[in-house]
Amino acid sequence: MSGHSITFTHALCRTPARSVTEGLRASDQGDPNPDVFATEHAAYVAALRATGATVAVLPALEEFPDSVFIEDPALVLMGQAIVLRPGAPSRLGEAAALRKALLAHCDGVIDLKTGGFVDGGDILCSDDEVMIGLSARTNQQGADDLRPIVESLGYRLRIVQTPPEILHFKTESSLLDPETVLATPALAAAGCFDGYRVITTEPGEAAIANAIRFNDTVFVSAGYPCTTEKIAKAGYKVVPLETSQAALVDGGLSCMSLRYSRA
Numbered sequence: 001m002s003g004h005s006i007t008f009t010h011a012l013c014r015t016p017a018r019s020v021t022e023g024l025r026a027s028d029q030g031d032p033n034p035d036v037f038a039t040e041h042a043a044y045v046a047a048l049r050a051t052g053a054t055v056a057v058l059p060a061l062e063e064f065p066d067s068v069f070i071e072d073p074a075l076v077l078m079g080q081a082i083v084l085r086p087g088a089p090s091r092l093g094e095a096a097a098l099r100k101a102l103l104a105h106c107d108g109v110i111d112l113k114t115g116g117f118v119d120g121g122d123i124l125c126s127d128d129e130v131m132i133g134l135s136a137r138t139n140q141q142g143a144d145d146l147r148p149i150v151e152s153l154g155y156r157l158r159i160v161q162t163p164p165e166i167l168h169f170k171t172e173s174s175l176l177d178p179e180t181v182l183a184t185p186a187l188a189a190a191g192c193f194d195g196y197r198v199i200t201t202e203p204g205e206a207a208i209a210n211a212i213r214f215n216d217t218v219f220v221s222a223g224y225p226c227t228t229e230k231i232a233k234a235g236y237k238v239v240p241l242e243t244s245q246a247a248l249v250d251g252g253l254s255c256m257s258l259r260y261s262r263a
Contacts, residue, residue: 003127003178006213010054012258016068017060023249037245051215069255071120076260077153079107087117087137116141121168127178130155133162133169160192174211184209202226210252
């Protein structure tokens, strides 16, 4: 099944900083190893390129430990980059730092003007709808102020409530095709995905819900065999990737790229 929500000509990534050891995390499971993180990130970039996309990799930003998670300060729809306002105070400067690259790599740049907050990790886009999950990092004002921009680009905006124990909406959901979502049972039960077919993760494998459909491939985090097999049996080409270091700072596959097509 094709659709512009899963078919991309370009992606934008950022090399992980050595300072990623200072990255935000909800619980401390130890610091990521910058060298191992760099290796896993390089494999991620190579995997995206293997689908035929052009992938640009921006240099590390040592002053922003979480800047490898380039999805949070921006959203790209129809080739237009929207500069967001991340909800963590230590990440507020990332949006401004990214703007010049967005001007160079996208078809245009729109600035979200808001006193609220929106993290890209709370935004899931299908072919005609943008779902935004309110969370600790994205609030009602930010979502309301994003609405006219989204609608001007031809999308509906659906605002849903992420359960409070989930950091980001996309921590526990991803798009497998324009009509199908992968989600944890907890998020699926919250009623966020009315109108979509939902494939749920298997017990003990919630972290695999942060997957990405990129052209003909569904990339998932390695180490979750039951759900991986379930997705494959549903007819998708599935490729596992190592995300052990990103997971230590609350990151996953979707966080590490901005995926889009240019006109």
